[in-house]
Amino acid sequence: MINIDSLNECFMNMAEALIKEYGTEKPLTIAIDGKTIRSTDKMSSYESPLHIVSAQVAEFGITLAQKCVKGKTNEIPTVQALIKTLNIKGHIIVADALNCQILKTDIEEYVQDEILRKQMDTACTSEKNRERVEKRTAFCTTNLNWMDNKEEWAGLNCIGAIHVRV
Template sequence: MCAVIACAESWDDIALYGRNKLGWLRSFLTLANGIPSHDTFRRVFMLIDPDAFEACFSAWAQSFAEAFDREVVVIDGKNVRRSFDRGRAQGPLHLVSAWASEQGLALGQREVDGKSNEITAILALLETLSLKNSIVTLDAMGCQKRIAGQILERGADYLLGLKANHSKAFLAVKECCERHCFARGATARPVFDAFDDSHGRLVRRRVFVCPEAADLKALDAWGDA
């Protein structure tokens, strides 16, 4: 891991890093026979189960997390830059990642299989995360009953982007917000109100908390929505 952080990109690079840092590594590791060859590094990593390794690495990374009353875990999907190969008709690598915003810590990621979709990858990623007392946020792609249910099962709350593809829930929430937040005489006030011009246009972003939405029948299937 230290070698990769130091920009090692091959087994030769990792072995070279080890030889150059041997004195430092021996301050906390027993290296009676020195640094293994690049071939040994390659063979060992070929024998490791990648899913088991990821689970161990994620648990190790999360052990560094400080205790926050309400950590916000952002789950989002992105294409990795320059991961495509037009010559081989290979599309870009698409990853779903979980980011602990208070910690500034990546908690885990899953590759989106070309034969499945982002929803499947999100469900698999959630299985690997410790989420108790967290707030998990996802965009409209993650606005699915299965995902919401899994987040609740893991002891967290969710904040999901809701769009018109969930027509009944969308219309019910829209009508509720128009009545309680935007109508003349409405008593609700935004808990966040700011202007943003970072993308070449001026956008006003307002956030309302609308407790009345909890009583909407259209949200019954979402579990504690």
């Protein structure tokens, strides 16, 4: 009954107005991630579980935009298409390793090197999740001199990884 594209455009306009009002003095964090809606796997109207890619403004706790993905394997082009529709210049975009496959191996090798990892900034958190305690350690560095193809990642300022221990 409601045109999904029109509704999505309305939400994007509202979120973009908030972003514009916020300004670019302190960049916002736009987190992009794909999620499979597990409850849709049993619905007869879906051939496979529904998969959605969302762009969320972390500081506001709102979803800026989202797109449906035809299968998990099409997430990367959907993320790229989603980013092109957003007016987020001057803000920080974070995405999981799936959306940065070219860098993934290099970052894994960097973070797994004990000497290099000790030089990275770290932050730790612990929380109870479903009767178990999860400890997360985030590693981050702005040292990108080691990257051979740094010019392919215009605007890249840092790399990082999160280690989860249960």
